[in-house]
Amino acid sequence: MPKPGAPRPDAYEALFIALAHPARRHILMTLNFEGGDMIAGDIASLFAHAWPTTTRHLKVLEDAGLVRHERQGRERVYRLDHRQLALARDWLDWFFKPTS
Amino acid sequence: MPKPGAPRPDAYEALFIALAHPARRHILMTLNFEGGDMIAGDIASLFAHAWPTTTRHLKVLEDAGLVRHERQGRERVYRLDHRQLALARDWLDWFFKPTS
């Protein structure tokens, strides 16, 4: 929720901020390992943190476009979205390409 | 996932935090574009920020291992260090490899 007139954070900013927290990287790695989707409760149980703390991490990931979620009954299923991961990887890859 | 034998689990934290700020990504891109090294003053002049603000960004980058510096007369030359960039890229690349 950018304040009115606030500088618009570029797409990469939210992305790298999201990747910066160990818990969030852990979520992404586990999601990937588990085939791409998990319900919120199973994600929360990865951590010693209180559940609402994980909920907020999930929100940061989702705002960055790294995961999406859908309802399934009373559970919520979070799914990896690889597109932003690819974006970050490509940004980094640039440093290893011949300067054209 | 982290490579086995990768540096302390959270070399990644400092790394992604460093990459998260637009000014710091700007510094890295400019360094790369300019062939890998620049003096502090030229880096500072990229920004509307006060110089000490940039000095601190450089410190964050250096603490993350993304740049190093050496003295040269009364100037300081900052140089890109590609190794941590490669580390971050490889971490991301994991998500695009068959889960082995």
Added chain:
DNA sequence: CCAACATTTAGCAATTACGCTAAATGTTTG
């Protein structure tokens, strides 16, 4: 409909991040 369940939202406290200005440090030159 009501209780139990799965999860999020609200709001608080501690910590860290990032901008600034002023002062300090180290280097070169007259």
Added chain:
DNA sequence: CAAACATTTAGCGTAATTGCTAAATGTTGG
């Protein structure tokens, strides 16, 4: 040696982040 230069360090204020607990929301089953 002193003045000028290049840059960093110190310290301050504000805003954001991250953890917590308590309360709210939406869903299902009896």
